[in-house]
Amino acid sequence: MTVRTRVLAIGDAFDVVVPAGADRAAATAVVVFRDAAVLVGGRVVWSGVDIETAAGEFVAILGPNGVGKSTLLKAALGLLPLSAGRAVVLGRPPGQARAEIGYLPQRRSFDPSVRIRGLDVVRLGLDGHRWGLPLPGGRRGRAAERRVAELIEMVGATGYAHQPIGRLSGGEQQRLLIAQALARRPRLLLLDEPLDSLDLHNAGAVAALIRDICRTAGVTVLMVAHDVNPILSSLDRVIYLASGGAVAGTPAEVITSGTLSRLYQTPIEVLTTSDGRLVVVGQPEAPAVHVDRHDGTGRP
Numbered sequence: 001m002t003v004r005t006r007v008l009a010i011g012d013a014f015d016v017v018v019p020a021g022a023d024r025a026a027a028t029a030v031v032v033f034r035d036a037a038v039l040v041g042g043r044v045v046w047s048g049v050d051i052e053t054a055a056g057e058f059v060a061i062l063g064p065n066g067v068g069k070s071t072l073l074k075a076a077l078g079l080l081p082l083s084a085g086r087a088v089v090l091g092r093p094p095g096q097a098r099a100e101i102g103y104l105p106q107r108r109s110f111d112p113s114v115r116i117r118g119l120d121v122v123r124l125g126l127d128g129h130r131w132g133l134p135l136p137g138g139r140r141g142r143a144a145e146r147r148v149a150e151l152i153e154m155v156g157a158t159g160y161a162h163q164p165i166g167r168l169s170g171g172e173q174q175r176l177l178i179a180q181a182l183a184r185r186p187r188l189l190l191l192d193e194p195l196d197s198l199d200l201h202n203a204g205a206v207a208a209l210i211r212d213i214c215r216t217a218g219v220t221v222l223m224v225a226h227d228v229n230p231i232l233s234s235l236d237r238v239i240y241l242a243s244g245g246a247v248a249g250t251p252a253e254v255i256t257s258g259t260l261s262r263l264y265q266t267p268i269e270v271l272t273t274s275d276g277r278l279v280v281v282g283q284p285e286a287p288a289v290h291v292d293r294h295d296g297t298g299r300p
């Protein structure tokens with residue numbers, strides 16, 4: 001049985017259909033997708049997606065290449081409209097809560113020739129218009145300087161924040177970018193593969209940092225990841241994405257042969273190595289689409 005819950009937001013009313021009994025959780029959830037679908041370049045990337053994340057949760061978004069993990073973050077940001085279903089982000093339709101969201105898009109590392117200092121990159125999160133320029137004097141400027149210093153300390157980057165970001169390691173750069181995304185005290189942090197290109201040790205350290213931010217600041221984090229192993233011990237929940245839907249739960253609930261075989265409708269085996277790592281065997285490739293990913297049209 002379902003009930004229709006009215007989620008009230010600033011200047012908005014939005015209807016969400018939720019199962020009876022779960023309506024209160026859905027109304028207070030930070031991100032809710034209900035039977036959601038997205039079209040990119042005229043193709044349905046995913047459909048039937050039902051997810052819900054609570055305040056202060058650290059959630060990884062997993063799934064094969066091209067399944068639409070980055071697309072899910074963009075839909076939560078309101079950068080891509082849903083083609084079906086509903087979404088509520090921080091109590092509002094996607095796109096209306098951006099001031100309360102920190103977003104770290106997918107990226108490669110900075111070129112070694114980039115001379116901008118780490119602390120200038122963090123400061124950009126406070127005011128994107130003043131890239132690399134000194135903050136104005138006065139009370140506002142001093143408060144901003146204090147906030148930048150606080151953020152740098154929070155991510156453990158005090159020792160190298162004055163150096164040009166291009167000369168820092170991948171892990172150091174990621175810490176500074178996470179600090180930038182946290183600058184405006186977001187309630188929701190969307191991170192697109194921040195651990196990509198980090199070694200196992202650094203990936204684990206950055207994941208632990210993100211978990212601490214969730215715990216201490218009550219920030220909800222949705223993070224796209226390719227390998228769940230370095231972050232397993234830090235995560236609260238995972239969302240496994242497929243073209244026909246998603247399944248969410250604790251890693252132990254979701255990353256099993258039975259659950260993933262049902263989700264992808266093909267035999268999948270989850271093996272545990274002697275050192276405790278999970279290996280997913282038989283995960284299908286997402287349908288290949290040959291498009292220019294930069295023009296957004298989907299035309300070859």
Ligand SMILES: Nc1ncnc2c1ncn2[C@@H]1O[C@H](COP(=O)(O)OP(=O)(O)OP(=O)(O)O)[C@@H](O)[C@H]1O
Nearest residue numbers: 040041065066067068069070071291293294296298
């Ligand atoms: N601008 C675009 N125009 C057309 N198709 C696109 C565009 N951007 C992405 N796509 C397609 O949408 C699908 C989902 O892409 P997305 O980047 O969300 O997947 P992903 O799961 O994050 O992939 P990966 O793990 O490789 O980063 C892919 O098939 C991709 O080719």
